[in-house]
Amino acid sequence: xxxxxxxxxxxxxxxxxxxxxxxxxxxxxxxxxxxxxxxxxxxxxxxxxxxxxxxxxxxxxxxxxxxxxxxxxxxxxxxxxxxxxxxxxxxxxxxxxxxxxxxxxxxxxxxxxxxxxxxxxxxxxxxxxxxxxxxxxxxxxxxxxxxxxxxxxxxxxxxxxxxxxxxxxxxxxxxxxxxxxxxxxxxxxxxxxxxxxxxxxxxxxxxxxxxxxxxxxxxxxxxxxxxxxxxxxxxxxxxxxxxxxxxxxxxxxxxxxxxxxxxxxxxxxxxxxxxxxxxxxxxxxxxxxxxxxxxxxxxxxxxxxxxxxxxxxxxxxxxxxxxxxxxxxxxxxxxxxxxxxxxxxxxxxxxxxxxxxxxxxxxxxxxxxxxxxxxxxxxxxxxxxxxxxxxxxxxxxxxxxxxxxxxxxxxxxxxxxxxxxxxxxxxxxxxxxxxxxxxxxxxxxxxxxxxxxxxxxxxxxxxxxxxxxxxxxxxxxxxxxxxxxxxxxxxxxxxxxxxxxxxxxxxxxxxxxxxxxxxxxxxxxxxxx
Amino acid sequence: xxxxxxxxxxxxxxxxxxxxxxxxxxxxxxxxxxxxxxxxxxxxxxxxxxxxxxxxxxxxxxxxxxxxxxxxxxxxxxxxxxxxxxxxxxxxxxxxxxxxxxxxxxxxxxxxxxxxxxxxxxxxxxxxxxxxxxxxxxxxxxxxxxxxxxxxxxxxxxxxxxxxxxxxxxxxxxxxxxxxxxxxxxxxxxxxx
Numbered sequence: 266x267x268x269x270x271x272x273x274x275x276x277x278x279x280x281x282x283x284x285x286x287x288x289x290x291x292x293x294x295x296x297x298x299x300x301x302x303x304x305x306x307x308x309x310x311x312x313x314x315x316x317x318x319x320x321x322x323x324x325x326x327x328x329x330x331x332x333x334x335x336x337x338x339x340x341x342x343x344x345x346x347x348x349x350x351x352x353x354x355x356x357x358x359x360x361x362x363x364x365x366x367x368x369x370x371x372x373x374x375x376x377x378x379x380x381x382x383x384x385x386x387x388x389x390x391x392x393x394x395x396x397x398x399x400x401x402x403x404x405x406x407x408x409x410x411x412x413x414x415x416x417x418x419x420x421x422x423x424x425x426x427x428x429x430x431x432x433x434x435x436x437x438x439x440x441x442x443x444x445x446x447x448x449x450x451x452x453x454x455x456x457x458x459x460x461x462x463x464x465x466x467x468x469x470x471x472x473x474x475x476x477x478x479x480x481x482x483x484x485x486x487x488x489x490x491x492x493x494x495x496x497x498x499x500x501x502x503x504x505x506x507x508x509x510x511x512x513x514x515x516x517x518x519x520x521x522x523x524x525x526x527x528x529x530x531x532x533x534x535x536x537x538x539x540x541x542x543x544x545x546x547x548x549x550x551x552x553x554x555x556x557x558x559x560x561x562x563x564x565x566x567x568x569x570x571x572x573x574x575x576x577x578x579x580x581x582x583x584x585x586x587x588x589x590x591x592x593x594x595x596x597x598x599x600x601x602x603x604x605x606x607x608x609x610x611x612x613x614x615x616x617x618x619x620x621x622x623x624x625x626x627x628x629x630x631x632x633x634x635x636x637x638x639x640x641x642x643x644x645x646x647x648x649x650x651x652x653x654x655x656x657x658x659x660x661x662x663x664x665x666x667x668x669x670x671x672x673x674x675x676x677x678x679x680x681x682x683x684x685x686x687x688x689x690x691x692x693x694x695x696x697x698x699x700x701x702x703x704x705x706x707x708x709x710x711x712x713x714x715x716x717x718x719x720x721x722x723x724x725x726x727x728x729x730x731x732x733x734x735x736x737x738x739x740x741x742x743x744x745x746x747x748x749x750x751x752x753x754x755x756x757x758x759x760x761x762x763x764x765x766x767x768x769x770x771x772x773x774x775x776x777x778x779x780x781x782x783x784x785x786x787x788x789x790x791x792x793x794x
Numbered sequence: 795x796x797x798x799x800x801x802x803x804x805x806x807x808x809x810x811x812x813x814x815x816x817x818x819x820x821x822x823x824x825x826x827x828x829x830x831x832x833x834x835x836x837x838x839x840x841x842x843x844x845x846x847x848x849x850x851x852x853x854x855x856x857x858x859x860x861x862x863x864x865x866x867x868x869x870x871x872x873x874x875x876x877x878x879x880x881x882x883x884x885x886x887x888x889x890x891x892x893x894x895x896x897x898x899x900x901x902x903x904x905x906x907x908x909x910x911x912x913x914x915x916x917x918x919x920x921x922x923x924x925x926x927x928x929x930x931x932x933x934x935x936x937x938x939x940x941x942x943x944x945x946x947x948x949x950x951x952x953x954x955x956x957x958x959x960x961x962x963x964x965x966x967x968x969x970x971x972x973x974x975x976x977x978x979x980x981x982x983x984x985x986x987x
Binding site for chain 2: 376377420440443444447448451452478479480481482483484485486487490498501504505506507509511512515516519520577578579582
């Protein structure tokens, strides 16, 4: 590998630094630059969406209305959801894919570097449009991130057009990113890297990209129908004109359910990379992991109506969707057991990436279990639209997806920056996040079971104590994320020099290039045995 | 998406990549079209299975062979006006008992209380949904739009029968009408009626 590294370095010197300043970032087609842009963008969005969550929790700190108007509260819940889903989690995964995929498969770059530049640079415009609507007369979207018709059509406050165009741009960006990932993986793998030799990280992004290509266009279609219903007099969802609002939910969730796996499958890949590294053992059951991921992806297409049990489906439909949903627990269980089996009798150490990964396994499983509870039709009638649902999806998205992204960031920060991050600060970030996130989301289960509805700015007095704790947890969790910001900035600016492979149990091609990773890597493909 | 013109990095845009991109772009457009195809598919699916309680929007002809006096079905009527529709709307009775195959005639009263000429459309829904396919309307005001002058009221007719094929487990059927004020989206030709 030494010779290969030397040529890379030599190559670097005459090829690099053509542009400086803002132009470097605007015109870049380098997968590492674009990955960095994606990651920073998603972190800014995380803080933006997080600030909205703080507004929500401040209003819910005590019963009654004290800080904001109900309509603004609705805008906050809506935009918080949209920002976190489309602005924080998804771009963060795309950023990780951009940074790591080419290095992991021994490719010089993504297959479509210009498309890559474009798919990133349209994103700020999408969120600019979405956020700007908050400052307009009438306010931003207030119909929930699921934009159920007729809330988003007949009863919208005029922000629908902005919302729709923002979602269109986000969708185009995701689709282009996904196309890039698929063709990169299919065509640019180093010689000898067969599909079943790919790191699991690559596999999960491969499958996720397919999910994106399949369902993002359906979302684009849904928002288009909402747009024409609102402004051009069509009646897709308008009962008065022969349409059907329940059909909106079917079409939306046909996108929406695979979407939740789009946000968790890459997390599975990350955790499957990190746990073996710190347990110093091979990943247990590699091929079963691949098959489990594929079956989850397949099943995600036939379970959408479990979001709609209370719409008055016939019994046969409810049973079908209930059983299919529960079936997903099988491949997911395979994964969880494989992670545990990987750790079993391993020589474990607990650096920050591993801490986040272990927390992921435990807390994601809690989220999975509450998901199983929600899958049961009869009890779903009780849980539907309560804080139990809020607790469930925050356990899978915050302690699931977000924690995995943190784990990935800590794991690869030395590779990205060339410096070791401060382990002390990292652990501080982890423990603050872990404690506050559970204080934030765990009591929501009880609130939901007791009947507190979601998306309402006020609540009955008996929910006051739990809400106070939840809000305190929320503020603490929000503040804890600033530790990460400090840590990353410190790590970029300096610190202990990172070796090419800072984790001794780590495996993969990305550790064969020096740290920080040179601007161009694997211009000549490595040899895979 | 012409990536082939100039490659800014060292990655050659080879044939395979192009083929892959083409396939995926076609898939994207196909899935976009599929999103819209779900609309008619949904209607057909619901039509066949009667899943969402939608009844036919055209008149049925009476073709039951005789009246099944051994069974009595209670048909309940619910009427409501959609948000923003300042109309009065109510059935002449709350419920009626029918034998399967027996023809019944019921009137609904609608009154335009908006103070100006308006057009309304009633949208029916049957619960339980699976009974919808057995609820046959010979004549229904819901087949047409209802133009009414300001403060004008009218009795609107509904003629129906319950198909004797109706499965045994159904003993009650609820027919719900929601009246929408569609004046704004109606062409002026109708308003001049």
